[in-house]
Amino acid sequence: MKHQKYYLSKKSKLIAGVDEAGCGSLAGSVIAAAVILHPTQPVFGLADSKKLSNNKRFNLYKNIIQNSLDWGIGSANVAEIDRFNILQARLLAMKRAVQNLSITPDLILIDGNHAPRFVETPYQCFKKGDSRIPIISAASIIAKVTRDQDMVMLDIQYPKYGFAQNKGYPTAFHLNQLELYGPISHHRKSFAPIKHKIFSHQ
Template identity: 45%
Template sequence: MLINSYHKHFLECGTDEAGRGCLAGPVVAAAVILPKRFKNQLINDSKVLKKSNRALLKDLIEKKALGFSVSFVDNFIIDRVNILNASIQAMHQSIEELEILPEHILVDGNRFKPFKTIPHLCVIKGDGKYLNIAAASILAKTYRDAYMEKIHEEFPVYNWKQNKGYPTAQHREAIEKYGTTKYHRMSFKLLPQQLKLTL
């Protein structure tokens, strides 16, 4: 079972993002503060959970958390500032919007920029080690997946309800055949020809 948090005494939020490697759609981040005594055997990195379990855990996290927030940064900002900076911006926004100001920030991954004067710690694969990061990963993914399923109805040929904007062969083939949409990240290598040029 994952550890609740890194600090035993400080009020700590975990933060994580979803959609960093996608060709279309926003990057979405969440921040979650869990009660110190909170335990759950199912919560884990969102990528290893079934969709049905993520949905159940989303509701549980939102009910039990001391505070949570989810933030979207769209593809236009991603193209302007790059995906790393957009991911950090989304995490900052989610922390800013928490109802309670945390005393420490636990970040999934190895890159982050200081948020105000609050100390932080980056943890590689933290969503598989700490409950508060894993909870944030679940919220970020479920909110982003729901958004991609919604915009799929607008542009069904890209099959975003299934691939969620990730670079599947089917998604790339649809871009080649139908072109791009207002949701595509134009700074990313979208077509097979572009990928071949980088080999």
Template identity: 50%
Template sequence: MFAAAVILPPGHHLPSLTDSKQLSENKRNELAAQIKAQAVAWSVACADVREIDTLNILHATLLAMTRAVQGLAVPPQKVLIDGNRVPKNLGIAAEAVVKGDCRITEISAASVLAKTARDAEMYALAERYPQYGFDKHKGYGTAAHLAALAEFGVLPEHRRSFAPVKTLLAQGKLFE
């Protein structure tokens, strides 16, 4: 689970920046480089699979958000967060903004950095485990990913709390 935080210069606007899910991979990568070069500060953080399995996906997401904010080299005056939840104990004024990744430049920028970081992690996994196709499905529960899990077993990087993984683990399907 990846999250990012971005502080842009006042009034800064990047043409074509929108929700990362609306952008092609090439456009996200291009924008990520621009964001990193032009931001006052930026930070990308994650929660690992053990934290997701222990805390649940929501709380792991909030943890990654907190880490991203805490990782900023410049403390923000206020944090705007995409969605309807704000992490507790940020120590900074914060506001949740539903569909913020489509409405607020800084949130859009953060979504691009988080998505490109996640994609980079998936490409790294694809190099280590090419038979799983991480470079194609990016870790999402596609038919191809589920078929690879069934054929090759569960990796340490898979969430144990994900229902298809639980089923395979009960059958003893571990990667060897």
């Protein structure tokens, strides 16, 4: 797939890519990342995090962390997801990721059709940007690995749900375990498989 072009003014020297992970999960926070890559230390092999093997994704994660100018993580927790809805939680996590950068970018490139409102910094949205624009791919990798690590920790606390394997997504196994044991506080109560299900354990 060809890399997508974006508008770059003469003043846009520092570009941040932004993406999130975990929107479709039934459990856990939505995690966003903002990344500013180093102009003279390129990271090769960047791609949509979902299309990479675990080993390839983690190696790229380490490479991005070591060679980027700056990176930041933002999240929206389960309570915020249930309160605002997943789209607004996604935008909140993205905004927090950018706010957690120590360097202010000149331009922000965001995956998807929606973006949080950045008053002082120009930004652009790109459909499937995580597979078309390398700097957004970098952000998708950071977000995905960070969220996966969170779900592995959750798996240690609640091994019955297999969070380390399914990451809280509505796999057949996860839905079966929900049927058997009911949801925990880390499940998103506003999501249909949980909201519209009456569990015998509640």
